[in-house]
Structure formats: C-alpha cells, structure tokens
Amino acid sequence: MSLDEIQISRAIVDRYFSKLSDCLDLDVAVVGAGPSGMLAAMRLAEKGRKVALFERKLAPGGGMWGGGMMFNEIVVQEAAAEILKGLGVRVREAGEGYFTADSVECTATLASLACRAGARFFNLVSVEDVLVRENRVTGLVINWTPVETQGLHVDPLSVRARCVIEATGHPTEVLKVLLRKNDVRLLTETGGIVGERSMWADIAETTTLANTREAFPGVFVTGMAANATFGSFRMGPIFGGMLLSGERVAELVEARLAAEA
Numbered sequence: 001m002s003l004d005e006i007q008i009s010r011a012i013v014d015r016y017f018s019k020l021s022d023c024l025d026l027d028v029a030v031v032g033a034g035p036s037g038m039l040a041a042m043r044l045a046e047k048g049r050k051v052a053l054f055e056r057k058l059a060p061g062g063g064m065w066g067g068g069m070m071f072n073e074i075v076v077q078e079a080a081a082e083i084l085k086g087l088g089v090r091v092r093e094a095g096e097g098y099f100t101a102d103s104v105e106c107t108a109t110l111a112s113l114a115c116r117a118g119a120r121f122f123n124l125v126s127v128e129d130v131l132v133r134e135n136r137v138t139g140l141v142i143n144w145t146p147v148e149t150q151g152l153h154v155d156p157l158s159v160r161a162r163c164v165i166e167a168t169g170h171p172t173e174v175l176k177v178l179l180r181k182n183d184v185r186l187l188t189e190t191g192g193i194v195g196e197r198s199m200w201a202d203i204a205e206t207t208t209l210a211n212t213r214e215a216f217p218g219v220f221v222t223g224m225a226a227n228a229t230f231g232s233f234r235m236g237p238i239f240g241g242m243l244l245s246g247e248r249v250a251e252l253v254e255a256r257l258a259a260e261a
C-alpha cells in the first residue's frame with residue numbers, strides 16, 4: 001500500500017471533528033488536566049459519564065511532572081499510595097507513613113488511564129469564559145491556546161455541560177472569570193475566591209478534601225483550586241490531597257448527576 005498524505009490528513013480531521021462535535025454536549029467538563037482533574041475524569045468516565053478535559057498546555061499533567069523543584073519524585077501519604085497502587089503505579093515506602101513515586105510514571109499513568117476509561121482530552125484548548133443561566137454554570141467557552149497566547153482576535157466556541165469541574169490549580173481560572181463577568185457570589189465565606197495561603201502541608205492536605213465541593217451551582221472545585229477557593233494553605237510536592245480530592249469530586253459529581261437524572 002502506498003501512503004497518501006491527503007488520506008492521513010482526512011483521517012485526522014474527520015476523527016477530531018467528530019470527537020469535538022460529540023463533546024459539545026457533556027455530562028462533565030473538566031477544566032485542567034492536572035492530577036486531580038485527570039483522576040476525576042477517569043473515575044467519572046468509568047461510571048459511563050460523557051467526560052471531556054480541556055487543557056491549555058500541549059501535555060496534560062499540570063504540576064505533577066516536575067515533582068518538587070524539578071526533582072521528579074512525588075510524595076504521598078498512605079491513603080493516596082493505595083490509590084496509586086490501584087492504578088498500577090510503583091510506590092516505595094519512605095518511612096513513617098510517607099511514600100514516593102516517580103512523577104513521570106504517575107502523571108503518564110493518570111493520563112493514559114483517563115483516556116482508556118473514555119475521558120476525551122482536548123489539549124491546547126483554553127477555557128476563557130463560562131455559560132451562566134439563572135445563577136448556574138451550564139457550560140464553558142473555549143478557544144485555542146495559540147489564539148490566547150498570540151492575543152489574536154478570534155471568537156471562541158461553547159460547550160454545554162451538566163457539571164463543570166474547576167481543576168485549574170493555583171489560579172482558579174474558571175471561578176475567576178465567573179466572578180469577573182457576572183454579579184454573583186460563590187458558596188464561600190466571602191462570596192469570592194478567598195485565596196491561597198502560604199505553605200503548611202499538614203493542614204493543607206486535610207483541608208483539600210474538605211474544600212472539594214460545589215463552589216457555585218454547577219461548578220465543583222478540586223485539587224489546589226479547592227484550597228485557593230476556600231482560603232487554605234498550599235502543601236508543596238505532596239500529592240495525596242490532589243488524588244483524594246480527584247476521587248472525592250468524582251463522587252460528588254456522580255451523586256449530583258444521578259440525583260438530577
């Protein structure tokens with residue numbers, strides 16, 4: 001068989017646009033393919049939900065690839081070590097309830113398993129706005145990352161979703177744009193994004209889970225965005241809270257979808 005460049009191109013174009021078209025109406029839209037977003041997407045896809053992840057960067061993975069200060073190992077506590085083992089990631093004991101894992105193995109495994117579970121990844125796509133109807137977020141406004149980075153004047157497209165997961169990490173971009181453009185209050189003490197505090201791993205890891213919840217009707221926060229939204233501490237390169245938060249947000253969203261069915 002001789003290879004035809006046009007057939008190669010058509011295969012990509014056809015396949016991509018049928019995938020995108022299918023994902024214009026979702027059960028769950030996850031913004032940000034960091035560890036918490038990828039684990040949440042995997043779990044919801046495993047439940048049979050139609051899930052897509054929108055990730056600004058070329059490579060999914062967020063802040064997990066680089067471990068701590070570019071030393072590519074991460075630390076997790078026991079409960080999260082069990083999650084990683086369940087995913088087939090090799091975990092090593094580091095004494096007294098601490099475990100390490102290779103950050104590339106972790107990140108690549110999360111991305112791979114989320115894909116295989118049926119979550120669709122749209123990398124190089126930035127979420128620049130949200131759809132709001134009657135005080136509820138009902139979808140996302142998306143654009144190509146190069147449009148954003150080049151400052152091109154190109155209008156976006158929209159995606160409808162029954163639930164949105166805010167997994168953009170430190171910057172909490174979904175909630176920021178929601179607050180900037182709409183006269184609304186979040187389900188926080190102040191009604192706004194309370195803001196991330198300095199490093200305190202012990203408290204931060206516990207509160208990440210407690211802060212994993214609905215922050216505005218239709219928007220559930222997970223991972224670092226959960227602590228930034230509700231005003232808790234950062235935790236450095238310990239990723240247990242991110243993984244447990246990803247699991248938790250998937251449970252909350254699944255319960256909501258089931259209740260609204």
Ligand code: 48H
Pocket residue numbers: 031032033034035036037054055056057060061062063064125126127128167168169170171173174199222223224225234235236237238239242
């Ligand atoms: C599309 C976007 C947009 C947008 C951002 O930062 P992440 O890795 O997120 P988490 O919460 O799963 O993990 C946090 C962890 O990596 C971390 O930073 C920790 C534990 N820090 C502790 C500390 O003390 O510093 O991933 C978020 C992803 C990234 O890949 C972004 O590119 C992406 O979201 N993203 N994608 N549209 N508007 N904003």
Ligand code: FE2
Pocket residue numbers: 063170224
């Ligand atoms: Fe971080």
